[in-house]
Amino acid sequence: MWGIVRQNVGGASGLSSQVMRLRPVASAMRNYSSATKEMTVRDALNSALDEEMAADPNVFVMGEEVGEYQGAYKITKGLLDKYGPERVVDTPITEAGFAGIGVGSAYHGLRPVIEFMTFNFSMQAIDHVINSAAKSNYMSAGQINVPIVFRGPNGPAAGVGAQHSQCYGAWYGSVPGLKVLVPYSSEDARGLLKAAIRDPDPVVFLENELLYGESFPVSAEVLDSSFCLPIGKAKIEREGKDITITAFSKMVGYALKAAEILEKDGINAEVINLRSIRPLDRATINASVRKTNRLVTVEEGFPQHGIGAEICASVVEDSFGYLDAPVERVAGADVPTPYAANLERMAFPQIEDIVRAAKRACYRAVPMAATA
Amino acid sequence: MINISLCRLTRTRRGGGNFMKKIICSNQVINWLCSHQTTSQTTSASLFSILGDSMIIRKGIRDSSSCRLAYAGFMGARCYNSMQTGEQILSEEEEEDDNNGDSDFEKTKVMDYPGGKTTYTIEMNFIPGSFEERVKCYRVLDEDGYPISSNMLEHMSEELALKVYSGMVTLNTMDKFFYEAQRQGRLSFYLTSFGEEAINLASAAALSFDDIVLAQYREPGVLLWRGFTLQEFANQCFGNNMGHGKGRQMPIHYGSKNLNYITISSPLATQLPQAVGMAYSLKMDKKDSCVVAFFGDGTTSEGDFHAALNFAAVMDAPVVFICRNNGWAISTQVTEQFRSDGIVVKGQAYGITSIRVDGNDAFALYNVVRRAREAAINEQRPILIEAMTYRVSHHSTSDDSTKYRSKDEIEHWNTVQSPITRLRKCIERKGWWSDKEEFTLRLKTKKQVRNAIDEAEKEEKPLLRDLFTDVYNELPSNLMEQETLLRETIQRHPKDFPRDIPL
Numbered sequence: 074m075w076g077i078v079r080q081n082v083g084g085a086s087g088l089s090s091q092v093m094r095l096r097p098v099a100s101a102m103r104n105y106s107s108a109t110k111e112m113t114v115r116d117a118l119n120s121a122l123d124e125e126m127a128a129d130p131n132v133f134v135m136g137e138e139v140g141e142y143q144g145a146y147k148i149t150k151g152l153l154d155k156y157g158p159e160r161v162v163d164t165p166i167t168e169a170g171f172a173g174i175g176v177g178s179a180y181h182g183l184r185p186v187i188e189f190m191t192f193n194f195s196m197q198a199i200d201h202v203i204n205s206a207a208k209s210n211y212m213s214a215g216q217i218n219v220p221i222v223f224r225g226p227n228g229p230a231a232g233v234g235a236q237h238s239q240c241y242g243a244w245y246g247s248v249p250g251l252k253v254l255v256p257y258s259s260e261d262a263r264g265l266l267k268a269a270i271r272d273p274d275p276v277v278f279l280e281n282e283l284l285y286g287e288s289f290p291v292s293a294e295v296l297d298s299s300f301c302l303p304i305g306k307a308k309i310e311r312e313g314k315d316i317t318i319t320a321f322s323k324m325v326g327y328a329l330k331a332a333e334i335l336e337k338d339g340i341n342a343e344v345i346n347l348r349s350i351r352p353l354d355r356a357t358i359n360a361s362v363r364k365t366n367r368l369v370t371v372e373e374g375f376p377q378h379g380i381g382a383e384i385c386a387s388v389v390e391d392s393f394g395y396l397d398a399p400v401e402r403v404a405g406a407d408v409p410t411p412y413a414a415n416l417e418r419m420a421f422p423q424i425e426d427i428v429r430a431a432k433r434a435c436y437r438a439v440p441m442a443a444t445a
Numbered sequence: 446m447i448n449i450s451l452c453r454l455t456r457t458r459r460g461g462g463n464f465m466k467k468i469i470c471s472n473q474v475i476n477w478l479c480s481h482q483t484t485s486q487t488t489s490a491s492l493f494s495i496l497g498d499s500m501i502i503r504k505g506i507r508d509s510s511s512c513r514l515a516y517a518g519f520m521g522a523r524c525y526n527s528m529q530t531g532e533q534i535l536s537e538e539e540e541e542d543d544n545n546g547d548s549d550f551e552k553t554k555v556m557d558y559p560g561g562k563t564t565y566t567i568e569m570n571f572i573p574g575s576f577e578e579r580v581k582c583y584r585v586l587d588e589d590g591y592p593i594s595s596n597m598l599e600h601m602s603e604e605l606a607l608k609v610y611s612g613m614v615t616l617n618t619m620d621k622f623f624y625e626a627q628r629q630g631r632l633s634f635y636l637t638s639f640g641e642e643a644i645n646l647a648s649a650a651a652l653s654f655d656d657i658v659l660a661q662y663r664e665p666g667v668l669l670w671r672g673f674t675l676q677e678f679a680n681q682c683f684g685n686n687m688g689h690g691k692g693r694q695m696p697i698h699y700g701s702k703n704l705n706y707i708t709i710s711s712p713l714a715t716q717l718p719q720a721v722g723m724a725y726s727l728k729m730d731k732k733d734s735c736v737v738a739f740f741g742d743g744t745t746s747e748g749d750f751h752a753a754l755n756f757a758a759v760m761d762a763p764v765v766f767i768c769r770n771n772g773w774a775i776s777t778q779v780t781e782q783f784r785s786d787g788i789v790v791k792g793q794a795y796g797i798t799s800i801r802v803d804g805n806d807a808f809a810l811y812n813v814v815r816r817a818r819e820a821a822i823n824e825q826r827p828i829l830i831e832a833m834t835y836r837v838s839h840h841s842t843s844d845d846s847t848k849y850r851s852k853d854e855i856e857h858w859n860t861v862q863s864p865i866t867r868l869r870k871c872i873e874r875k876g877w878w879s880d881k882e883e884f885t886l887r888l889k890t891k892k893q894v895r896n897a898i899d900e901a902e903k904e905e906k907p908l909l910r911d912l913f914t915d916v917y918n919e920l921p922s923n924l925m926e927q928e929t930l931l932r933e934t935i936q937r938h939p940k941d942f943p944r945d946i947p948l
Contacts, residue, residue: 177722
């Protein structure tokens with residue numbers, strides 16, 4: 074493992090205006106002297122919730138510590154004071170309980186936003202997400218729809234061990250009847266959460282704890298209260314012609330970083346921010362692969378039956394003739410997440426892993442097995 | 446020698462009316478008592494026998510560390526080492542009026558931990574897991590349909606009672622024929638409600654049509670009461686195109702939005718937190734209706750049951766929880782399911798008003814559900830009803846219960862204890878019903894049920910497009926593609942597909 078060379082990227086490097094830099098998690102400092110407004114993902118989520126609650130009196134928030142405590146991660150800060158305890162409900166500690174109650178209230182026309190402190194705890198309520206929410210519209214032949222949103226941090230944070238670090242994208246992404254969204258930037262967070270709340274179907278909204286404190290530039294359009302992103306459309310964060318890199322959530326940032334490194338080696342990478350795991354934007358992915366002919370998928374979750382597996386299958390089905398190299402999957406290690414910092418670092422994709430995988434797909438390095 | 450004059454003896458009332466002695470004495474005396482505890486057994490023993498069940502308070506405490514008194518050695522007398530307690534008591538003592546001792550005494554017996562004041566006790570009494578006498582069961586009619594008490598207040602009128610009886614007979618007949626249809630291979634699955642007809646119909650009669658019902662699976666009678674036709678039941682079971690369910694769910698998983706009966710869901714107890722959620726929604730709407738959730742005895746072992754009851758109590762949700770305690774969960778008897786005194790005590794454990802009722806007594810059920818519903822709506826709080834009954838049915842068509850219980854036992858509950866027979870005796874005695882009407886009803890119902898089954902069987906199966914609709918609110922593009930692909934494949938290879946799929 075060679076040491077990390079953290080590049081200090083200047084402003085002009087031929088990229089689109091929405092270049093991001095990875096900053097320390099805790100700060101949300103301004104970096105640009107331009108007039109572009111910046112917003113943390115946390116504020117983006119908070120403002121989206123606030124605006125949707127103001128617009129529709131049926132929307133309400135429920136979860137542990139969402140009210141008085143202002144939210145375990147402060148996403149629901151200020152909402153209790155503004156909307157009162159009937160619309161910001163602190164619950165006893167029972168995921169199964171409040172998930173079921175949320176679904177029940179949705180049966181009767183309310184629009185709950187259920188917060189899981191982390192999606193690892195959603196497993197205690199997964200029956201309600203799948204069997205009560207996802208399948209109800211179908212089983213009741215359209216009589217009972219469930220306009221519910223389950224949201225919360227997903228995937229690893231930092232040093233929280235096996236039971237707080239799993240990515241549930243693949244688990245929920247495999248269930249028909251659910252929509253699964255994975256925002257990355259503040260624009261994603263705002264637009265997708267608003268879309269999720271307005272959607273008549275149950276939505277699983279997978280956030281990332283380490284992204285909460287990150288700032289991203291947001292345009293005036295994004296800040297408007299009617300702003301909404303379409304569900305099921307991926308975003309091309311960086312255009313390129315040599316290789317396609319798909320990623321979601323925090324890995325988008327890593328992929329962009331990797332793309333900058335690859336640029337130095339003359340490899341022009343296209344980075345796709347999936348934004349939505351279900352429905353998966355197969356069209357965008359396939360169009361990109363048909364252009365670049367090479368694909369690297371990146372995710373933090375376990376490799377078997379993961380998002381990368383699904384994307385690879387889709388590309389093989391639809392664009393086999395266009396592939397010039399086998400698809401590379403970069404995923405988390407196939408182990409429950411260890412706690413020790415050095416081990417944890419080895420258990421999740423790092424920027425270098427993405428760079429090496431891309432080089433392999435471009436036949437620029439000695440071919441090796443997928444594990445690096 | 447101890448100078449008892451140094452002690453002030455007061456008498457004060459302990460909780461419960463027993464008097465006990467309070468002895469306030471100086472440090473000197475305490476020290477003496479301490480030192481003599483282990484040495485002179487006889488002297489201290491006699492003194493302690495005088496002290497008996499007294500409370501010794503150290504006066505003028507400045508150091509509490511000097512004496513550590515073994516409780517056992519005092520044979521009931523207690524001593525306060527704590528400065529605070531002692532001072533508190535002493536300051537109360539100064540103003541004490543001996544005759545008014547008890548109020549002061551009660552004040553001092555209170556502990557202030559989070560969650561509310563409790564009084565303490567020096568007696569280490571464990572609350573028993575169950576009391577010798579079980580919670581009593583409310584009943585109006587005896588086994589022969591005679592009213593037990595002459596005071597029959599708030600009972601069903603003639604019209605209502607006959608409607609309930611009719612419903613019970615219809616349910617029973619429908620069950621018999623549909624069960625047979627499954628045995629003949631015409632249905633894949635069925636589940637009967639034999640022995641529980643009273644719970645089905647009498648509770649339904651006590652509710653309003655605006656009350657939302659979340660049932661488990663042995664409550665189709667509630668749907669029947671509200672107007673779901675025999676034909677509709679049959680259509681759902683046969684999974685044909687006419688069924689409201691578009692062939693999506695297995696038999697007996699009925700549902701009707703119009704009749705406020707939520708589609709049955711297979712995993713047990715999931716309907717309970719859902720019920721609380723719906724009640725919360727009703728509460729926000731301030732509607733004059735409540736939510737009613739049905740479940741069996743076995744279901745109370747599920748986590749969702751506990752979460753739901755706890756939540757309902759905390760949220761003051763207008764839910765009526767009705768448990769059909771029929772003694773069996775497939776082959777698991779209630780004695781193997783839980784060790785508590787049934788389900789009624791579990792309601793109390795969560796802070797919910799609860800009642801146990803004879804589930805085979807239609808009149809009793811009607812009264813209880815009526816009252817519970819009123820309380821839930823007017824007082825905006827949950828109520829739990831445990832209806833005692835017996836599952837005459839096999840669990841379902843996939844079960845043969847003679848494998849784990851005797852035929853005689855089943856027969857006994859099917860005949861002697863039958864809720865239908867009990868009600869019939871009552872209404873006949875009242876002159877509201879006769880053999881002739883019985884005969885007519887039975888004949889009519891059999892015909893209707895047979896007809897419904899035959900019609901449902903002949904009906905077309907659901908359309909191919911209904912494979913893909915309702916997954917989401919709007920048909921997504923990938924499903925549209927799949928449907929197109931499927932149709933093309935069927936066209937190209939018709940031999941690979943069955944003939945009876947309407948395209």
